[in-house]
Amino acid sequence: MTTQTDRAQRFTDRRIVVTGAAGGVGKSLCDLLRAEGARVLGTDVTPADGVVPADLADPTAVAGFVEDALGELGGLDVLCNVAGVHAFAKLEDLSVEVLQRHLTVNVQAPMLLTQGFLPALTESRGNVVSVTSISAVMGQPYNAAYCASKAGLLLMMRALAVELAAKGIRVNCVSPGGIDTAMPQQAAQQLPPDVDWNLIAKSQSVIPGFMPPVDVAEAIAFLASDAAASITGANLVVDRGVVW
Numbered sequence: 005m006t007t008q009t010d011r012a013q014r015f016t017d018r019r020i021v022v023t024g025a026a027g028g029v030g031k032s033l034c035d036l037l038r039a040e041g042a043r044v045l046g047t048d049v050t051p052a053d054g055v056v057p058a059d060l061a062d063p064t065a066v067a068g069f070v071e072d073a074l075g076e077l078g079g080l081d082v083l084c085n086v087a088g089v090h091a092f093a094k095l096e097d098l099s100v101e102v103l104q105r106h107l108t109v110n111v112q113a114p115m116l117l118t119q120g121f122l123p124a125l126t127e128s129r130g131n132v133v134s135v136t137s138i139s140a141v142m143g144q145p146y147n148a149a150y151c152a153s154k155a156g157l158l159l160m161m162r163a164l165a166v167e168l169a170a171k172g173i174r175v176n177c178v179s180p181g182g183i184d185t186a187m188p189q190q191a192a193q194q195l196p197p198d199v200d201w202n203l204i205a206k207s208q209s210v211i212p213g214f215m216p217p218v219d220v221a222e223a224i225a226f227l228a229s230d231a232a233a234s235i236t237g238a239n240l241v242v243d244r245g246v247v248w
Contacts, residue, residue, distance in 0.1 A: 040225070045076055048087065085133070134161050182244070
C-alpha cells in the first residue's frame with residue numbers, strides 16, 4: 005500500500021477546503037491531501053485539532069467561514085463537500101424537522117459553499133467534489149430523508165457542472181456505499197425493532213463489510229486531481245459492488 009512518505013505530489017501548493025473534516029472520510033481526505041503537498045483548511049461542527057469550527061446548517065456561519073477561508077488560503081483550487089447528516093426513520097415517524105435538517109446540511113450547505121467560493125474557483129479554474137451516496141440513485145427503506153437529500157445534491161452538482169464549465173470549473177461527485185464511520189452506525193441505532201430486514205438486505209454489497217474511509221478519500225482525490233482534467237458532471241460510485 006502507498007504510504008504518506010512515498011505518495012505522488014499531485015496537490016503541491018493547491019489550496020483546498022474540506023468540510024466534515026473532524027473524522028471519517030473528511031479526516032482521511034485531509035491527511036491524504038496534505039501528504040501530497042496541499043494546503044488544506046478543514047471545517048466541521050464537531051471540535052477537533054486543526055479543524056475550523058463552523059455550523060453548515062447556518063447560512064451566516066457558512067458565509068463567515070468562506071470569508072475566513074479565503075483570508076487564510078488566499079484563494080481556492082478545490083472545494084470538497086464531505087460533511088453530511090444521516091438519520092433513519094419510518095415514514096410514519098419522519099418529522100419535518102428531520103427532513104429539513106437533511107436538506108439544509110446535505111443540499112443547501114454545499115450550494116452556499118460553492119456559491120461563496122465561486123469567484124476564487126473561477127480565478128484558479130478549480131474544481132468541486134461533493135460526496136453524495138448510493139442512496140442518491142436507489143430507493144432504500146427507512147431512508148427517505150437521506151435519499152431525497154443526496155439525490156438533490158447529486159443533480160444540483162451535475163447541473164452546476166454544465167453551468168460552470170464555461171468558467172473552467174469542473175464539478176463531480178463520489179457516491180459511496182457503506183463506510184466504516186460513526187455516522188451510519190449511529191443512524192442504524194435509530195432503527196425501530198419492527199423494521200423489515202429483508203428490505204435492508206437488498207442493498208448489500210458483493211464485497212462484504214463496510215469500507216475504510218480512505219477508500220472514499222482516494223476517489224475524491226482522484227477527481228480533484230489533474231488526472232481527472234477531462235471529467236466533469238461525473239458520479240463515481242464506490243460501493244463494493246452493491247447489487248441493485
